[in-house]
Amino acid sequence: MSDVRDMRMQDKKQKEKEIIRLQESVNRENDETAEKTNRFLTGEKIFCINLMGSPGSGKTAFIEGLTPYIKPSEMAVIQGDLESDIDKKRLQKKKILAYQINTHGGCHLNAFMVADAVRKLKLRGKKYLVIENVGNLVCPAGIPLGQHINALVSSTAEGTDKPRKYDIMFMDADLIAISKYDLRAAVGFRERQYVKDIRRVNKKAQIIKTSIKDRKTFASAAKYIISTRNALLG
Ligand SMILES: Nc1nc2c(ncn2[C@@H]2O[C@H](COP(=O)(O)OP(=O)(O)OP(=O)(O)O)[C@@H](O)[C@H]2O)c(=O)[nH]1
Ligand SMILES: [Mg+2]
Numbered sequence: 001m002s003d004v005r006d007m008r009m010q011d012k013k014q015k016e017k018e019i020i021r022l023q024e025s026v027n028r029e030n031d032e033t034a035e036k037t038n039r040f041l042t043g044e045k046i047f048c049i050n051l052m053g054s055p056g057s058g059k060t061a062f063i064e065g066l067t068p069y070i071k072p073s074e075m076a077v078i079q080g081d082l083e084s085d086i087d088k089k090r091l092q093k094k095k096i097l098a099y100q101i102n103t104h105g106g107c108h109l110n111a112f113m114v115a116d117a118v119r120k121l122k123l124r125g126k127k128y129l130v131i132e133n134v135g136n137l138v139c140p141a142g143i144p145l146g147q148h149i150n151a152l153v154s155s156t157a158e159g160t161d162k163p164r165k166y167d168i169m170f171m172d173a174d175l176i177a178i179s180k181y182d183l184r185a186a187v188g189f190r191e192r193q194y195v196k197d198i199r200r201v202n203k204k205a206q207i208i209k210t211s212i213k214d215r216k217t218f219a220s221a222a223k224y225i226i227s228t229r230n231a232l233l234g
Pocket of ligand 1: 056
């Protein structure tokens, strides 16, 4: 009886090892694909932003908000959603070249999906490629897609505690937009605590406050994106 149990145990361990090996191999291939995409985009002088945040935090509104400062004709967007092409249509209304990826349940984009979209999009002459990742405050963290920077859109309405509870998303961000700033009083947002908690895990991120009620609030995000692109790609 114990022999049978031992064999089952060994079998289980063997299967676990195989799964880990497979996962490592997928991760490695993802990272290599992301590097290739990054090299291609760098060669074309296209600055790529991996835009992340919770569902409804204001990611698409953030891209729309950039348009007075960055010409829509200079931009392209890869739009990641579980289902639908609602956001793609929103961006097309702003005359932005947009490509929809539906993950059908997948909680983040991966480098293979992005590489495929990059091949299909006509990017020549574009200066900016924004990848709007699937709305999620956990899964997209640490999955390279080929981006030059990570941007996080996190709204006041999600609560002051988010940098403490979802620190991995805040850790790797180069740009953090505190969105829905107009709602801060209504939702009891405590800004000093929030910024302090971001700084505990991320000293370098550029933190800006945005609101669709005041379009000028997107100017500093655009300025950061333009100057970072120019410094990196010339
Ligand atoms: N009051 C207020 N509402 C905002 C602001 N930004 C976005 N919203 C609203 O929040 C909702 C979600 O905004 P989206 O830009 O669609 O958010 P998203 O992160 O792209 O959403 P998903 O793609 O579905 O994850 C919309 O109804 C927006 O009008 C803001 O600054 N202030
Ligand atoms: Mg969106």
